[in-house]
Amino acid sequence: MAKRKTSGRRHPLASAALLILGLVVVGGIYTAVDQAADAQSPSHSEAALTAADGEALYMANCATCHGVDAVGTEYGPTLVGVGPASVNFQVMTGRMPMAFQGPQADQREVMFTQEQSDAIGEYLQTFGPGPERPDQEWLDTSATGVDVANGAELFRINCAMCHNVAGSGGALTEGKFAPNLHNIDADHIYEAMLTGPQNMPVFNDNNISPEEKRDVIAYLHYLDENPSAGGFSLGSLGPVSEGLFVWIFGLGSIVALTVWLTSRPN
Amino acid sequence: MTTTRAARKTSFTSKASNYLDERTSISGAVSFLGRKIFPDHWSFMLGEVALYSFIAILISGVFLTFFFDPSMTHVTYEGSYVPLKGIGMSVAYHTALDISFEIRGGLLMRQVHHWAALLFVASIGLHMLRVFFTGAFRKPREINWVIGFLLFVLAMAEGFTGYSLPDDVLSGNGLAIINGMVKGIPIVGTWISYFLFGGLFPGTEIIPRLYSLHIMLLPAILIVVLGIHLVLIVVNKHTQFAGPGKTNKNVVGSPIMPTFAAKAGGFFFLVFGTIMLIASIFTINPIWNYGPYDPSPVSAGTQPDWYIGFADGALRLVPPGWETEWFGLTFTWAIIIPIIVMVGFLMLVAFYPFIEQWITGDKREHHLSDRPRNNPTRTAIGAAGVVFYAVMWAAASSDLMATHFHVNVFHVIYVLQAALIFGPIITYFITKRVALALQKKDREIVLHGYESGRIVRRPGGEYIEVHEPLDEYERYRLVTFETYEPTKERPNAQGRISAGVKIRGALSRWFFEDRITPVTQSELEASKHDH
Structure with missing residues (x-):
């Protein structure tokens, strides 16, 4: 056993290593090409766009379902009077243009820049005005007078039945759902309350005032910034995830211990 | 030889045990118990897991009673959790929050208590399955099966009463469902609900009442029944799987003294350690998220703890519109039928040994596990x-x-x-x-x-x-x-x-x-x- 003979035999893990190497190379090239392609497309955000640019974008991307006069077709609702707030929410969270027709528009990658989205919103105002995007004042949760506790209470009363008290989301009828509300921009939360996208009701300013909307945003951001005091939150889904955990990991590890304790060395 | 003998005679242990024995005659019981044999098979330790998690529940529960106050007096929250500052709530919820945020080790103990409770019922369930599938419930152990079943039901009752105590939105929703189920019982339902809640739901009576049940009555019954369960294990002896030298007439394994006692002692710490580990890493029931109970909000994803889940599920599976009106009385089959199904299922579980015995006509004693x-x-x-x-x-x-x-x-x-x-x-x-x-x-x-x-x-x-x-x-x-x-x-x-x-x-x-x-x-x- 002085020297190992260099026979033609491969290491047993050689094929696995080769496979992993191949996957890494292919994946790396794909990612590089994909990013390069992405970088080329929407980078012409030089000047502010006008309603005329919005019209061009609308005709190219929205009119198929919402109609050239924005009065809606059998595939999409009318957009007369929805306002820039609604456009900004739908477009900038990746819900519109819709990925596919279904019970509910799911989120996908955002297809437009902020300027393009605003231009579409401006164009739609020409059909009939709707709510504008919120003032920065109502998005600043560090302002004086912001009351997280009030926001939490409003959230429990108005939002938790669909979105869950910890904003973890929940099921609605017929395959629709209330999405989770973790790490969402303040303006999107505000606009969602203001315009009631998809199955969500509208919470107008008489119902929940702008100050109160700001409190709700502050509460949601508080949840994002402050991890659960008790350790890992298991998704904040309530007793179901706790029960699954205790059966699989709790009792699972205990059973492993019993097997270990009663095993005899052979 | 003589020196060791002399040493033994005068050792403190021997004197102390002699002192005890002369006054209590306990040596008979100790030597009898010490010879109780435990067969070596992993599945025979599941009941022990239940016992040890129950001890963890008792220890952490006593800690919690030092700081929890089930009063329904209305107060304003002044603690350190920002999203509840200035919110009105009951003293019960306030003290539950204080345990979580102000009292040193309180949150850990609360999580130990809750995780151990989940593990307690889960290990009871697995233990019951082991006993069922190996036929260990046959004569002479039918009575102990029924007693074990009682422990299972008591554990669920303990769990449910505990779930309702913090008076947050989740626990209140659980009570609202119970209230609905009780009111769904024809004729007497409404009356029982008023009796239980001391008036209209939710009222201010229910939390203190559940607290008395949770920390006094139910644990007392549970401990007595548990004691009978353990005594009967000693009386009936363990079952064992058949093997060379392992027959219907003997039990092969380790005696309590000294082997099994050492092993079981170690196992207790393993179970306790597992519970502590889980409780210190993973959140359970973050009551601060749910806010004080108020009958109007209901959170999406409101579920009971896992062991009551089957009841919640039975209600969810009822197709819509199961309701009839007879003689001016509404019969809510959507509630009555799930209750009948659940009670019927549990009764079948409880009385299965007797049913099987009647069918097989087998009145012999069985000490070998199938x-x-x-x-x-x-x-x-x-x-x-x-x-x-x-x-x-x-x-x-x-x-x-x-x-x-x-x-x-x-x-x-x-x-x-x-x-x-x-x-x-x-x-x-x-x-x-x-x-x-x-x-x-x-x-x-x-x-x-x-x-x-x-x-x-x-x-x-x-x-x-x-x-x-x-x-x-x-x-x-x-x-x-x-x-x-x-x-x-x-x-x-x-x-x-x-x-x-x-x-x-x-x-x-x-x-x-x-x-x-x-x-x-x-x-x-x-x-x-x-x-």
Whole structure:
């Protein structure tokens, strides 16, 4: 056993290593090409766009379902009077243009820049005005007078039945759902309350005032910034995830211990 | 020699034990208990897990009672959790929050208490399944099965009363569902609800009442019943799996003193350590998220703890519109029928030993555990029961399945409704066939040995695989089981076959019609001559 003979035999893990190497190379090239392609497309955000640019974008991307006069077709609702707030929410969270027709528009990658989205919103105002995007004042949760506790209470009363008290989301009828509300921009939360996208009701300013909307945003951001005091939150889904955990990991590890304790060395 | 003897005589331990024995005659009990034998099989330790998690619950529970106050007096929150500052709430919720945020080690103890409770009921469940599938509930252990069942129900009651105590939105929603179920009972329901809640739901009476039940009455009953359960284990002795030297007339294993006591002591710390580890890493029931109870908000994903889940699921599986009005009274079948189904299912579990005993007519004592395959019908019934329970249980999380697997929540319910009916039937037949097939495999191995994988060519050109015979220990394990035959429907003194006897005969045929008998000595001898 002085020297190992260099026979033609491969290491047993050689094929696995080769496979992993191949996957890494292919994946790396794909990612590089994909990013390069992405970088080329929407980078012409030089000047502010006008309603005329919005019209061009609308005709190219929205009119198929919402109609050239924005009065809606059998595939999409009318957009007369929805306002820039609604456009900004739908477009900038990746819900519109819709990925596919279904019970509910799911989120996908955002297809437009902020300027393009605003231009579409401006164009739609020409059909009939709707709510504008919120003032920065109502998005600043560090302002004086912001009351997280009030926001939490409003959230429990108005939002938790669909979105869950910890904003973890929940099921609605017929395959629709209330999405989770973790790490969402303040303006999107505000606009969602203001315009009631998809199955969500509208919470107008008489119902929940702008100050109160700001409190709700502050509460949601508080949840994002402050991890659960008790350790890992298991998704904040309530007793179901706790029960699954205790059966699989709790009792699972205990059973492993019993097997270990009663095993005899052979 | 003489020196050690002298040392022993004067040692403190021996003097102390002598002192005790002279006054209590305890030595008899100690030497009797010390010789109690525990067989060595992992599945026999599940009941211990339940016992140890119960001890963890007791210890952490006592800690919690020092700081929890179930009062419903209204106060304003002034603690350190920002999103509740200045919110009005009950003292109960306030003190539960204080335990979580202000009291040193309070949150850990709360999480230990809750995780241990989940583990307690889960280990009881697994322990019951072990006892069921090995037939360890047969005479003389039927009474202990019923007592164990009582412990299971008491554990669920303890869990539910504890779940309701913090007076947050989640626990209040649980009570609202109970209130609805109670009110769904015809005629007396509303009255019972008013009696339970001391007036209109939710009122201010229920939390202090549940607290008394949770920390006093239920634990007291539980400890007494647990004591009887343990005494009966000593009286009945453990069952064991058949093996060389392990018969119906003995128990082979380690005695309590000293081996098992040391092992069990170590195991207690392992279980306790596992609970502490889980409780210190993972949040359970973050009551601060839910806010103070108020009957108007309901959170999405409101579920009971896992052991009440089957009840929640049973309610969710009822199709819409099950309600009739008779004589000006509303009969809410959507609530009455799930209650009947659940109570019926639990009663079947509780009385199964007596049902099986009646069918088999077997009044003998059994101290050997069955391998599940050796009683295919019982195993199949058990598996069907597990599926029935599991479908109800799964239905309690229908909304989470819908959101997490991106399916329609209605479709989830339809599938589960079908599974509730057909699942147990399909499982019954599959399990029975699998058990019979395994028995056939065992028989084959005993008669012809196991396949060695060695192919031999005979002089005539024929290829055969060499089968190696079993060693006799292994063979003993495979052939030692009891087999039953269907009971004969004999006429009584009047010469008639009564309906009861006929039913019993039919049930007995269903149980034992297609059975695989263990290999007999003569069969074994005959098989040896074949080769």
